[in-house]
Amino acid sequence: MTARANRTERAVVAAKVEWRARLLAARRAVPPHVRAERAVALAHSAVDLAATTGGPVCAYLPVGIEPGSPELVAALHAAGHEVLLPVVPPVPGPLDWARYDGPAATAAGPLGLREPTGPRLGPAAVATARLVLVPALAADRRGRRLGRGGGYYDRTLPLVADDVPLVVVLNDDELVDELPAEPHDRRVTAALLADAGHTLLGGDPLGNRS
Numbered sequence: 001m002t003a004r005a006n007r008t009e010r011a012v013v014a015a016k017v018e019w020r021a022r023l024l025a026a027r028r029a030v031p032p033h034v035r036a037e038r039a040v041a042l043a044h045s046a047v048d049l050a051a052t053t054g055g056p057v058c059a060y061l062p063v064g065i066e067p068g069s070p071e072l073v074a075a076l077h078a079a080g081h082e083v084l085l086p087v088v089p090p091v092p093g094p095l096d097w098a099r100y101d102g103p104a105a106t107a108a109g110p111l112g113l114r115e116p117t118g119p120r121l122g123p124a125a126v127a128t129a130r131l132v133l134v135p136a137l138a139a140d141r142r143g144r145r146l147g148r149g150g151g152y153y154d155r156t157l158p159l160v161a162d163d164v165p166l167v168v169v170l171n172d173d174e175l176v177d178e179l180p181a182e183p184h185d186r187r188v189t190a191a192l193l194a195d196a197g198h199t200l201l202g203g204d205p206l207g208n209r210s
Contacts, residue, residue: 167191
């Protein structure tokens with residue numbers, strides 16, 4: 001790596017740190033009742049979107065101040081979709097997956113998450129999905145996603161079939177014009193927003209990955 005490339009990489013990493021700090025502070029400032037109202041809207045939008053794609057749906061259980069709520073996953077399940085939830089592997093790599101069978105069949109996992117207690121299906125299970133809902137702190141109009149920096153989804157999303165929507169769940173103001181990005185960052189095809197609903201990204205009217 002040249003000195004210039006090294007400086008550029010460090011600048012991108014530093015910019016991501018700054019973005020994450022601002023975004024997390026903004027999320028913490030959202031009043032609980034507003035967060036709850038947005039969660040209801042996101043659950044409805046997720047069910048409407050899944051009705052157009054079918055399942056299985058790879059989703060996740062939002063925790064803390066993340067947009068959405070566990071009711072989003074429960075609503076998908078109640079609508080008749082097979083829902084797969086991520087399981088954090090013991091060493092960094094692609095996420096494992098397990099079927100969601102209701103809140104009673106989950107347990108505390110790493111990184112503050114709740115994970116299904118059923119059989120592990122392996123990382124390749126994400127390749128069976130017809131819709132993948134992805135956590136993020138923000139995304140931009142070109143489909144660049146900013147996560148928390150663990151890299152699990154960057155390792156997982158390349159396993160998803162090319163025609164399957166990759167959809168981040170965000171507050172409306174977390175869809176921005178431009179984010180810093182690194183070569184390994186995987187782009188998403190759409191955002192699910194509390195007010196704006198399903199919003200395509202990447203400039204492709206079909207929502208295909210750029």
